[in-house]
Amino acid sequence: MSAGVGVDLENLWIRFGDFVAVRDANVNxxxxxxxxxxxxxxxxxxxxxxxxxxxxxxxxxxxxxxxKNMKGIGPNKRPTALIFQNLALFPLMKIWENITFxxxxxxxxxxxxxxxxxxxxxxIALPGQGDKLPSELSGGQRQRVxxxxxxxxxxxxxxxxxxxxxxxxxxxxxxRTELREIQQRxxxxxxxxxHDQGEALTMSDSIAVMRAGVIDQIxxxxxxxxxxxxxxxxxxxxxxxxxxxxxxxxxxxEVLISTxxxxxxxxxxxxxxxxxMSEGDAAMMFIRPEAFTIAPTGAAGDHFVTxxxxxxxxxxxxxxxxxxxxxxxxxxxSIPNHGQSFEDHTGQNITLEYETRNAVAVPAGELAAE
Amino acid sequence: xNTSFLRISIWVYLAIFFAYLLGPLVIxxxxxxxxxxxxxxxxxxxxxxxxxxELFQDQRILNGIKNSLIIGAGTVALSVAMGLAxxxxxxxxxxxxxxxxxxxxxxxxxxxxxxxxxxxxxFWDRINRMLGLGADSFLSNGIFxxxxxxxxxxxxxxxxxxxxxxxxxxxxxxxxxxxxxATHAQAFRKIMLPFMRPAIASAAVLAFLASFENYNTTTFTxxxxxxxxxxxxxxxxxxxxxxxxxxxxxxxxxxVFFALLNEAKLKRQELVxxxxxxxxxxxxxxxxxxxxxxxxxxxxxxxxxxxVATITVVGTATAYNPAxxxxxxxxxxxxxxxxxxxxxxxxxxxxxxxxxAQEAEQGEAQSAPKPSNNSGFGxxxxxxxxxxxxxxxxxxxxxxPSNNSGFGxxxxxxSLQSDQ
Numbered sequence: 001m002s003a004g005v006g007v008d009l010e011n012l013w014i015r016f017g018d019f020v021a022v023r024d025a026n027v028n029x030x031x032x033x034x035x036x037x038x039x040x041x042x043x044x045x046x047x048x049x050x051x052x053x054x055x056x057x058x059x060x061x062x063x064x065x066x067x068k069n070m071k072g073i074g075p076n077k078r079p080t081a082l083i084f085q086n087l088a089l090f091p092l093m094k095i096w097e098n099i100t101f102x103x104x105x106x107x108x109x110x111x112x113x114x115x116x117x118x119x120x121x122x123x124i125a126l127p128g129q130g131d132k133l134p135s136e137l138s139g140g141q142r143q144r145v146x147x148x149x150x151x152x153x154x155x156x157x158x159x160x161x162x163x164x165x166x167x168x169x170x171x172x173x174x175x176r177t178e179l180r181e182i183q184q185r186x187x188x189x190x191x192x193x194x195h196d197q198g199e200a201l202t203m204s205d206s207i208a209v210m211r212a213g214v215i216d217q218i219x220x221x222x223x224x225x226x227x228x229x230x231x232x233x234x235x236x237x238x239x240x241x242x243x244x245x246x247x248x249x250x251x252x253x254e255v256l257i258s259t260x261x262x263x264x265x266x267x268x269x270x271x272x273x274x275x276x277m278s279e280g281d282a283a284m285m286f287i288r289p290e291a292f293t294i295a296p297t298g299a300a301g302d303h304f305v306t307x308x309x310x311x312x313x314x315x316x317x318x319x320x321x322x323x324x325x326x327x328x329x330x331x332x333x334s335i336p337n338h339g340q341s342f343e344d345h346t347g348q349n350i351t352l353e354y355e356t357r358n359a360v361a362v363p364a365g366e367l368a369a370e
Numbered sequence: 371x372n373t374s375f376l377r378i379s380i381w382v383y384l385a386i387f388f389a390y391l392l393g394p395l396v397i398x399x400x401x402x403x404x405x406x407x408x409x410x411x412x413x414x415x416x417x418x419x420x421x422x423x424e425l426f427q428d429q430r431i432l433n434g435i436k437n438s439l440i441i442g443a444g445t446v447a448l449s450v451a452m453g454l455a456x457x458x459x460x461x462x463x464x465x466x467x468x469x470x471x472x473x474x475x476x477x478x479x480x481x482x483x484x485x486x487x488x489x490x491x492x493f494w495d496r497i498n499r500m501l502g503l504g505a506d507s508f509l510s511n512g513i514f515x516x517x518x519x520x521x522x523x524x525x526x527x528x529x530x531x532x533x534x535x536x537x538x539x540x541x542x543x544x545x546x547x548x549x550x551x552a553t554h555a556q557a558f559r560k561i562m563l564p565f566m567r568p569a570i571a572s573a574a575v576l577a578f579l580a581s582f583e584n585y586n587t588t589t590f591t592x593x594x595x596x597x598x599x600x601x602x603x604x605x606x607x608x609x610x611x612x613x614x615x616x617x618x619x620x621x622x623x624x625x626v627f628f629a630l631l632n633e634a635k636l637k638r639q640e641l642v643x644x645x646x647x648x649x650x651x652x653x654x655x656x657x658x659x660x661x662x663x664x665x666x667x668x669x670x671x672x673x674x675x676x677x678v679a680t681i682t683v684v685g686t687a688t689a690y691n692p693a694x695x696x697x698x699x700x701x702x703x704x705x706x707x708x709x710x711x712x713x714x715x716x717x718x719x720x721x722x723x724x725x726x727a728q729e730a731e732q733g734e735a736q737s738a739p740k741p742s743n744n745s746g747f748g749x750x751x752x753x754x755x756x757x758x759x760x761x762x763x764x765x766x767x768x769x770x771p772s773n774n775s776g777f778g779x780x781x782x783x784x785s786l787q788s789d790q
Binding site: 053054055074075076077080081082084085086088090091092101102104105106132133136149150153 | 540542543545546547548549550551552553556560561564565646
């Protein structure tokens with residue numbers, strides 16, 4: 001990490017009347033980090049961003065940028081630049097005027113602005129487009145102009161509010177790489193808001209998973225994916241099969257869970273919950289579709305699940321098997337395609353096997369909506 | 371069969387509709403060029419431009435136009451500013467209050483202008499007295515009162531126009547400007563105001579026109595500064611002349627001109643935008659390839675036609691001398707008048723002969739009706755007085771066109787009756 005300016009949220013509460021949008025958020029974002037807030041729409045992540053940029057005053061708690069309390073400092077005095085969800089490019093200004101708006105405010109001459117705009121246009125790979133109007137650019141180009149405009153203000157912290165959501169899939173994937181590259185080049189702190197876990201996982205150094213105003217987990221992408229703190233984090237990030245049940249037996253960092261419909265299964269307790277789960281507690285365990293393998297028929301034990309295959313899909317890189325376990329329990333299995341021959345199991349009963357370390361147990365909790 | 375009937379009906383309907391809309395304007399415009407002293411299209415006498423000359427020599431009309439322009443400018447400034455403030459408030463206000471606020475701010479449009487005029491007068495008079503100022507103070511000045519009075523409801527019109535545009539404004543643009551370091555004032559001036567510019571222009575035009583044509587509010591507030599509408603209304607009270615038609619024609623012509631100009635400009639912008647969209651980066655970096663001004667721009671073509679027509683008319687007006695025509699018409703009228711006098715004389719002669727014959731028959735007992743008959747019709751039937759009237763009318767046509775009785779007794783209903 002280069003030494004950028006960090007952002008800290010201390011006991012941050014934001015209320016709108018009786019509605020609590022953000023509940024006691026404590027976040028420590030390092031300087032130069034690419035930090036994402038990940039959560040479904042309405043979880044309060046945009047509210048946090050607006051509190052950081054200064055458009056919204058926290059009800060309680062503090063926002064610190066570079067260790068300095070931002071209370072009472074307006075958005076135009078903060079060292080942040082926000083990239084809006086709809087980009088908010090000034091429609092009547094040419095691209096170069098848009099990009100250098102922050103310089104115009106400070107009274108820079110047109111020549112200076114022109115020069116800086118050209119530099120930034122080169123950086124975002126849009127050389128010579130400065131005289132166009134925003135409406136004459138494509139979605140991806142506008143996106144990059146918005147980034148250039150924010151960077152022109154030379155912020156210490158760049159805030160991005162779902163900037164890729166309006167783009168089509170191909171462009172979105174391309175822009176992910178590009179954003180990450182730009183961040184690494186300029187070395188400033190990026191705070192990124194998204195509901196797309198793919199974006200968060202691919203770009204971020206750290207991710208905060210949010211649910212209904214509460215931050216469930218802050219960690220790097222791998223940890224969030226493999227070692228979720230809560231049922232919500234486990235179900236929201238990536239695909240997961242959930243098994244509900246009760247803790248039957250605690251064995252060091254593993255638990256045996258008596259599931260409602262799939263018998264007794266063993267799972268690893270997620271790191272944050274180790275030592276906190278005891279016998280009789282309601283629990284949930286999660287096994288990712290790709291963690292299953294097909295075992296020989298008849299195998300049984302605490303890491304085997306039997307299920308009947310409903311239908312199968314070929315997705316190119318993987319075969320998806322949709323099964324129905326005992327009692328109508330739906331399980332999705334994903335077998336990577338290595339070019340092997342693949343037998344059609346539709347209608348058959350199969351036995352699925354998993355490794356204990358790939359099954360994560362957490363206390364029962366709210367799941368993400370499908 | 372059926373469809374063709376329908377089509378014909380539509381055309382007939384359209385013809386009637388436009389005749390209804392534009393007919394009075396056309397007729398009024400034509401009367402401005404007829405030398406007849408009373409604004410009329412037929413009988414056509416002579417093509418003349420004298421009414422325009424007369425119009426521009428009428429100090430009251432000119433003064434009225436001047437006052438109207440001053441008041442119009444004041445009203446535009448005040449109404450647009452108030453309208454913009456009202457519109458901004460509407461977007462900022464607490465949503466629950468929005469409907470109520472909207473109703474209140476729209477209400478002046480529904481209140482009769484007369485009431486607004488009276489209330490403005492009374493209210494400012496009170497203020498004036500409260501402040502202990504005299505009758506000649508600024509607060510009782512006609513221009514000030516009229517501007518204030520008109521703005522009370524014109525500002526509402528402006529607000530409606532501005533709100534429509536403001537609803538399309540993305541508040542994120544202001545936030546983006548703030549975020550990039552602009553102050554609220556800078557964000558307003560550099561982002562929102564340019565966005566609102568077209569609507570502000572529309573509102574200003576609307577406000578000016580509304581102010582210019584306003585009568586019922588102004589009539590209470592104008593004080594010593596009568597506007598054009600007030601002057602016209604006062605003039606019409608004492609008889610209408612074609613000079614007013616000339617003024618109407620100028621107003622119509624200006625309206626058509628600006629409408630066409632605006633249309634041509636819009637069309638041109640459209641064409642330029644289309645061209646820019648198709649242009650490549652290189653073309654944009656260099657010179658924008660502008661389409662020729664007239665390509666696909668009907669309004670521009672009409673505008674040029676209009677301009678040429680105007681130049682032609684003005685050219686004709688300076689070169690053309692209707693004196694010969696007017697003299698001819700006068701001569702002809704004189705002839706007609708003389709002819710009619712001859713006829714009347716003849717009729718009278720015959721009647722007298724008949725009466726004499728009757729008197730001869732009925733004896734001398736009934737000689738009384740003759741003098742009473744004479745006095746009943748006044749001097750109209752006196753051959754000498756008729757002749758004199760006719761002469762006067764002919765000579766007056768030039769010097770006093772506004773005189774309705776310029777044609778003497780010839781067109782007098784009473785004298786016509788005598789024909790029967």
